[in-house]
Amino acid sequence: MRIDKYISETGVYPRREASRLIAAGRITINGAVIGAGATVEPGDTVAVDGTILSPDRGDRVYLALNKPAGITCTAAPQVEGNVVDFVGYKSRIFAVGRLDKQSEGLLxxxxxxxxxxxxxxxxHGHEKEYHxxxxxxxxxxxxxxxxxxxxILDTRTKPCFTRRISDKEFAIILTQGLNLQIRRMCKALGYRVLRLERVRIMHLTLEGLAQGQWRHLTGDELAELHRRLEEQPGEV
Known part of the structure; x- marks a missing residue:
């Protein structure tokens, strides 16, 4: 198994962070510092800064957060108003994807x-809906x-669904997530975004979740999430 995938599957670091750790020379296999593209064999010992990573992920955590504007989607403790400190969960968690600091809604x-x-x-075509x-x-x-x-960004965004909600509000459903995509799309067409809220990720919604609140996914939500993810091919 590739080292970055192995690290992400321990549940301790997402794959992007794993790649950064590898590039920084902070990952070892059997005591030797490794680079990108290294593989892990059965019985190998993988460590980050000398701390061994176990493939036994223990209890997994899945939370839905209604993020308010002003909170930054990073786990970096030096960033004031980072989302991990805002949630204050008892064990280490991180955000799946991002909402920019001024955007709000489901995370x-x-x-x-x-x-x-x-x-x-x-x-993978998973929908994210925004108002x-x-x-x-x-x-x-x-x-x-x-x-x-x-x-935008030297490319053309994928076709998507839009509908009018009111005179100055619309809904948009995306299956991609370019940097500041909706804001850049609107700007390119002569509009300025005043408020952006994500209301849905796949089958998960903000229903019953007040701004700033979070909750654990229900058993039904979690089962449906894994069902959908298992329908697509795994990554290598």
């Missing part, structure tokens, strides 16, 4: 690094252009 938090890429990667308030009336042309794809 999934976990200690299960194995699910991060399976949820967030565009090719967006902008600075001027939402027109039919605007909604059509957004749904057909917009040129």
């Amino acid at each position: 999934l938090m976990t200690n299960d690094g194995a699910i991060v890429n399976r949820i967030m990667r565009s090719e 967006v308030t902008v600075d001027k009336p939402v027109t039919d042309d605007f909604l059509q252009e957004m749904s057909e794809g917009v040129e």
